[in-house]
Amino acid sequence: MLRIHNSLAREKQAFTPIEPGKVRMYVCGLTVYDYFHIGNARTLTVFDMVYRWLTAAGYEVKYVRNITDVDDKIIDRANKNGEPIEALTSRMVTAMHEDCDRLLMLRPSAEPRATQHIDNMLGLIGDLVTNGKAYPASNGDVYYAVREFPGYGKLSGKSIDDLRAGERVAVDGHKRDPLDFVLWKAAKPQEPHWCSHYGEGRPGWHIECSAMSRAELGETLDIHGGGWDLQFPHHENEIAQSEGASGKPFVNYWMHAAFLNMDNEKMSKSLGNVFTTRAVLDKLDPVQGGEAVRFFLLRGHYRSEINYTWDILQDARGALVSLYTALRDVPPAEFELDWTEPYAKRFFDAMCDDFNTPMAFAVLFELRNEINRTRDAKLSALLCALGGTLGFLQADPAAFVQGEAAGDEAAEIDALIAARNEAKKAKNFAEADRIRDEIKARGIVLEDGAGGTTWRRA
Ligand SMILES: [Zn+2]
Numbered sequence: 433m434l435r436i437h438n439s440l441a442r443e444k445q446a447f448t449p450i451e452p453g454k455v456r457m458y459v460c461g462l463t464v465y466d467y468f469h470i471g472n473a474r475t476l477t478v479f480d481m482v483y484r485w486l487t488a489a490g491y492e493v494k495y496v497r498n499i500t501d502v503d504d505k506i507i508d509r510a511n512k513n514g515e516p517i518e519a520l521t522s523r524m525v526t527a528m529h530e531d532c533d534r535l536l537m538l539r540p541s542a543e544p545r546a547t548q549h550i551d552n553m554l555g556l557i558g559d560l561v562t563n564g565k566a567y568p569a570s571n572g573d574v575y576y577a578v579r580e581f582p583g584y585g586k587l588s589g590k591s592i593d594d595l596r597a598g599e600r601v602a603v604d605g606h607k608r609d610p611l612d613f614v615l616w617k618a619a620k621p622q623e624p625h626w627c628s629h630y631g632e633g634r635p636g637w638h639i640e641c642s643a644m645s646r647a648e649l650g651e652t653l654d655i656h657g658g659g660w661d662l663q664f665p666h667h668e669n670e671i672a673q674s675e676g677a678s679g680k681p682f683v684n685y686w687m688h689a690a691f692l693n694m695d696n697e698k699m700s701k702s703l704g705n706v707f708t709t710r711a712v713l714d715k716l717d718p719v720q721g722g723e724a725v726r727f728f729l730l731r732g733h734y735r736s737e738i739n740y741t742w743d744i745l746q747d748a749r750g751a752l753v754s755l756y757t758a759l760r761d762v763p764p765a766e767f768e769l770d771w772t773e774p775y776a777k778r779f780f781d782a783m784c785d786d787f788n789t790p791m792a793f794a795v796l797f798e799l800r801n802e803i804n805r806t807r808d809a810k811l812s813a814l815l816c817a818l819g820g821t822l823g824f825l826q827a828d829p830a831a832f833v834q835g836e837a838a839g840d841e842a843a844e845i846d847a848l849i850a851a852r853n854e855a856k857k858a859k860n861f862a863e864a865d866r867i868r869d870e871i872k873a874r875g876i877v878l879e880d881g882a883g884g885t886t887w888r889r890a
Contacts, residue, residue: 433446433489433784434446434447434486434489434784435447435784435785435786436655436685436687436786436787437687437735437786438684438685438686438687439587439663439686439687439688440586440587440683440685440686442589444785444786445685447654447685448684449491449654450652450654450684453490453491453492454491454492454493454494455486455491455492455493455494455654455655456494456649456650456652456653456654456655457479457482457483457486457493457494457495457496457649457653457654457655457656457657458496458497458498458641458644458645458648458649458653458655458656458657459475459479459495459496459497459540459656459657459658460497460498460641460657460658460659460662460666461476461497461498461499461500461543462476462499462500462528463500463503463505463506464499464500464501464506464520464521464524464525464528465503465505465506465508465509465510465520465521465524466509466524466708467524467527467528467531467708467709467710467711468528468531468708468709469699469706469707469708469709470692470699470707470708470709470712470725470740471659471691471692471699471706472659472709473531473535473692473709473725473729474689474691474692474729474738475657475658475659475689476497476532476535476537477535477537477726477729477730478657478689478729478730478734479495479497479657479687479689480532480535480537480538480823481730481734481787481789481822481823482655482657482687482734482787483495483538483540484538484821484822484823485783485787485821485822488783488821489780489783489784493541494541494542494648494649495540495541495542496540496541496542496543496544496644496645496648496649497540497542497543498543498544498545498546498640498641498644499525499528499543499544499545499546500546500637500640501517501521501525501545501546501547502517502546502547502624502634502635503546503637506520506521507623507624511622517624527710531709531710531713534709534713534721534722535709535713535722535725535726535729536722536723536726536823536824537823538823542648544644544647544648546635546640546644547624549640549643549644549647550626550635552643552644552646552647553615553616553635553639553640553643554616554626554628554629554635555643556639556642556643556646556673556677557574557615557616557630557639558629559677560576560615560673560676560677561574563676563677564577564580565577565580565581565672565676565677566615566676567608568630569606569607570606571606571618572618572619572630572631572632572633573606573614573616573617573618573633574614574615574616574630575606575607575608575612575613575614575615576612576613576614576615576669576672576673576676577608577609577612578592578609578611578612578613578672579592579608579609580676581672581675581676583671583672583675584611584668584672585668586668586671587663587664587667587668587671587686588663588664588668590664592609592611595611595664596609596610596611613636613638613665613669614636615635615636615638615639615673616628616630616633616634616635616636616639617633617634617635617636618630618631618632618633619631619632619633619634637666638665638666638669638670638673639673641666641670642670642673642674642677642682645670645674646674646678651674651678651680651682652678652680652681652682652683652684653682653683653684654683654684654685655683655684655685655686655687656670656682656683656685656686656687657686657687657688657689658687658688658689659688659689659691660688660689660690660691661691662688663688667686670682671683687734688735689734689735690734690735690736690737690738691737692729692737692738692739692740693737693738693739693740694706694707694739694740694741695739695740695741696739709725712725712745713725716745716749717749717835717836717889718836719827719831719832719834719835719836720749720752720753720832720835720889721749723752723824723827723832724745724748724749724752725745725748726823726824727748727749727751727752727824728740728744728745728748728749730789730793730822731748731751731789731790731793732789732790733786733787733788733789733790734787734789735786751797752824753832753833753888753889754797754800755796755797755800755815755819755824755825756825756827756829756832756833757829757833757888758799758800758803758804758812758815759803759812759815759816759825759829760829760830760833760886761803761804761807762803762804762807762808762809762811762812763809763812763829764809764812764813764815764816765809765810765812765813766813767810767813767814767817769814769817769818773814775795775798775799775811775814775818776814776818778791778795779792779795779796779818782794782795783821789822792818792822795818796815796818796819799811799814799815799818800815803815833888833889834887834888834889835888835889836889841874845871845874845876845887848867848870848871849871849878849885849887851867852864852867852868852871852885853885855867871887875889875890876888876889876890877889877890
């Protein structure tokens with residue numbers, strides 16, 4: 433019933449989990465040295481959507497997303513800040529959770545940290561050395577020997593020779609082949625390190641995911657996800673490590689989320705267009721912002737690049753407000769979700785077709801139009817329930833539509849509306865217009881309807 437585009441097979445395939453009804457899903461998480469940027473937010477939100485949909489479709493999902501808490505960037509940043517590494521990483525893990533919460537993400541089932549799995553990484557490295565897929569070098573590093581793994585390149589679709597020709601790999605006398613990658617790095621002064629059979633050192637980045645996914649989910653996973661850019665070398669190396677050690681397929685379905693561009697340009701430090709998710713959220717209305725960004729991030733299909741501009745973000749916010757406005761105007765009836773109902777079925781089919789959120793969102797907008805036309809409370813409940821499967825439309829509609837103004841300002845606006853109604857009744861139209869303009873200047877739109885005047889944030 434569910435079809436997933438498998439990056440390894442390069443096609444959509446029917447999804448069959450290893451164990452019926454259960455899904456083992458691993459997603460590469462963040463390196464916690466700074467606030468995460470809006471491109472990271474896309475990948476995280478896409479896999480939160482996948483997690484929610486698999487759950488809504490009836491699967492019991494174990495969702496593991498790792499935290500890289502030892503790495504060059506972390507060490508550099510901690511040194512620059514003059515703080516211990518653990519202080520930096522624990523602060524950034526807290527910030528990551530805050531930002532993920534604002535984007536209405538569910539916490540994964542497990543969030544293993546690299547520093548808590550050093551023994552598992554050393555165990556895996558030991559297995560690879562024993563079966564001839566890895567070798568300790570004279571400098572204290574341990575490398576993976578890519579020539580010893582026949583499948584190397586199968587995810588990225590490149591042969592080792594193509595990769596070598598295309599790589600500008602520095603000559604390193606300790607490696608047997610320039611594409612060999614490090615599993616264990618010999619300790620350098622002033623850096624965190626652990627004892628091992630190969631001497632003091634710390635793990636390379638790639639081994640982390642192979643070791644933690646094996647510890648949490650076993651040797652073969654149903655789904656492994658990550659950003660598009662991780663396919664090579666990171667995921668290629670994960671396959672080499674995991675399959676090189678177990679001799680079994682590592683992942684049945686590889687999923688990759690496409691890039692988010694900034695105003696049609698690739699995000700890059702040199703262009704100065706890398707925005708943290710936190711900075712974007714802080715510029716938005718606090719009531720609407722998180723869900724609006726989430727809506728924007730999922731409005732495009734996860735395998736298509738999406739473009740970020742302030743206007744596109746505001747457009748997504750407006751579209752979301754229009755869904756909430758329908759829910760406010762026609763309060764949902766008591767209701768149980770029935771997937772055979774025609775709207776529900778179309779939504780279900782769209783999501784089961786490789787998580788086609790643009791098509792699923794189109795169903796929500798059709799429902800909105802019909803609710804506005806028919807004022808059917810059952811359809812309103814259906815809209816709320818369908819949106820809810822993807823983490824949307826669960827806030828109080830009246831408060832959401834009014835946004836931040838729903839607090840202290842709300843009473844003032846209600847008083848102004850009452851004064852305007854009085855002026856109209858007294859046929860003092862100049863005064864009524866003056867009050868309307870004053871309300872408008874606050875960024876509030878009045879909606880005169882049969883049931884009186886309501887208002888929302890423009
Ligand atoms: Zn990974």
